[in-house]
Amino acid sequence: MADQSTRRDPRTQYPGPVAAGEDIDHPGPTNQMDSEPDHGERTYRGSSRLTDTVAVITGGDSGIGRAVAIAFAREGADVLITCLPDEEDDARATVELVTDAGRRAEVVVCDLSIEAENARVVEQAVAAFGRIDVLVINAAYQMSRDGGLPEIDTEQFDRVLKTNVYALFWLCKAALPHLAPGSSIITTSSVQAFQPSPHLLDYATSKAAIVNFTKGLALNLIDRGIRVNSVAPGPVWTPLIPATMPPDKVESFGAQAPLGRPAQPAELAPTYVFLASQESSYTTGEVIAVTGGSPIT
Numbered sequence: 677m678a679d680q681s682t683r684r685d686p687r688t689q690y691p692g693p694v695a696a697g698e699d700i701d702h703p704g705p706t707n708q709m710d711s712e713p714d715h716g717e718r719t720y721r722g723s724s725r726l727t728d729t730v731a732v733i734t735g736g737d738s739g740i741g742r743a744v745a746i747a748f749a750r751e752g753a754d755v756l757i758t759c760l761p762d763e764e765d766d767a768r769a770t771v772e773l774v775t776d777a778g779r780r781a782e783v784v785v786c787d788l789s790i791e792a793e794n795a796r797v798v799e800q801a802v803a804a805f806g807r808i809d810v811l812v813i814n815a816a817y818q819m820s821r822d823g824g825l826p827e828i829d830t831e832q833f834d835r836v837l838k839t840n841v842y843a844l845f846w847l848c849k850a851a852l853p854h855l856a857p858g859s860s861i862i863t864t865s866s867v868q869a870f871q872p873s874p875h876l877l878d879y880a881t882s883k884a885a886i887v888n889f890t891k892g893l894a895l896n897l898i899d900r901g902i903r904v905n906s907v908a909p910g911p912v913w914t915p916l917i918p919a920t921m922p923p924d925k926v927e928s929f930g931a932q933a934p935l936g937r938p939a940q941p942a943e944l945a946p947t948y949v950f951l952a953s954q955e956s957s958y959t960t961g962e963v964i965a966v967t968g969g970s971p972i973t
Contacts, residue, residue, distance in 0.1 A: 690714065690940050706738045706766050706915050713913050715743040716942035717773060722750030725953040729753045730805040732797065734788060734847065735815030737767035739914030740864065743941035744812055744948045745770050749777035751949055756782040756801045758815060766915075780805070788815055789838035794846035798854065808854045810952045813847055814864045816840045818879040820921045825877060833878050840882035844889060857901025862951045863890045865908045865963060870972040875925075883908075887963055894961030903960040905951045910967030911938040934969030 706712055720743075731748050735741040736757025745755050755774050759767035767783045774781035782804045786793040801808050817839040821827035844863060855861075865886045872880030887906060894904035911917075911930040917938075918926050930938025944966050950956050951964070965972045 687935050687937070690937060706742075706769070709915060709918065711913070713739065713743075713915075714940040714942045715739075715773075716746050716945055719942060720747050720750055720945060722747070722752065722777075725751045725949060725955065726810070727752035729809040729952070730756075730801070730807055731810040731812060731952065732756045732758075732801050732808055732851070733812040733814060734758045734797070734843070736770055736812075737763040738770070739916060740909065740912060740941045740944050741812075741814045742766070742770045742773070743945040744814065745781075746773050746777070747945035747949050748810070748952065749774040749779040749781070751953070752779070753810070753952075754780040754805055756784065756797070756804060758784045758786055758788065758797055760787060761785055788843035788847070789817075789835060791842070791846050794843055795850045797847065798850040802854055807856070808851055808859070809856075810860050810862065811847065811851050811855070812862045812864075812948060812952075813844050815843065816864065816879075816882075816916075818876060818916065820875045820925065821877070822875050822922065824874045828878050836878045836882050837885075840879070841885045841889070844886060848893060852897075855900070855902050858954075859902045860952050860956075861893070861897075861902065861904040862948055863904070863906040865890065865906045867908055867910045867965065867967045867970050867972060869908065871970060890963065891961050898960060903951075903956070905956070905959060905961070906963045907944065907947050907951070908963050908965045908967065908972055909939065909944055910965075910970050912944060913938040913940055930968070932970075933967065937968070939966065939968060 731753045733741050733745050736745045737759035771781040784797050784800050817836050863886050866883040868880035869883035869887045890906040910933050947964055947966050
């Protein structure tokens with residue numbers, strides 16, 4: 677029987693909504709946030725589920741990516757993370773958390789909207805660790821536009837699609853020769869793929885493309901023994917939110933979820949661990965919702 681002292685009401689496990697009117701510079705350094713996210717620094721405990729595996733995590737500097745890097749390291753994985761130049765301080769903090777867990781860590785500072793940069797990520801991972809066992813494609817770009825379509829210019833649309841969709845294609849293609857049977861690819865989609873918000877039209881479109889690509893790639897790679905799955909978060913409190921949304925939307929962020937609050941990155945990490953581990957060996961082509969109760973069908 678579970679220890680009742682470990683049970684907590686999910687509605688109140690974390691405070692929410694977040695600090696009213698918080699607004700930080702894009703791309704959103706974690707240390708600029710008034711209310712820093714919980715990445716599992718003090719709570720995640722590993723159980724050797726990824727012992728001596730090698731993981732590449734894009735966007736591993738902060739938010740979901742940092743939480744996944746911490747969890748993977750505490751489960752026994754060496755980790756390479758990517759970040760943009762403006763995110764390097766956050767990336768170094770993630771590296772410290774990985775090495776504190778006794779695992780090796782590497783950082784590649786790059787812009788994944790450029791095709792050649794994706795190949796460089798793979799090359800550096802193989803050079804550092806000799807192989808890739810888990811590829812987590814998590815880096816993303818969004819910019820809220822209250823006016824919807826008329827306010828989205830070609831430059832923004834291009835950046836969203838190249839960062840969120842093209843990079844997914846480029847990374848998978850570059851990594852494929854280095855993925856042995858038993859490897860796992862995990863994409864990050866979103867509840868936005870199924871319930872698009874008008875102010876995130878281009879972002880939601882890119883996330884829907886990720887869902888479709890994940891399902892198609894899973895069938896494409898099944899004969900190689902490589903599994904491909906996706907995690908679909910709902911609202912998650914990360915630096916991207918106050919860096920890309922107006923203060924009024926930040927104030928109410930997450931309130932639309934049935935649980936009434938945004939998730940913390942630490943609440944997403946266990947799902948990535950499951951999909952990376954052999955515990956999910958019969959799972960491929962799936963999208964797992966971590967949405968606070970919002971349906972994705």
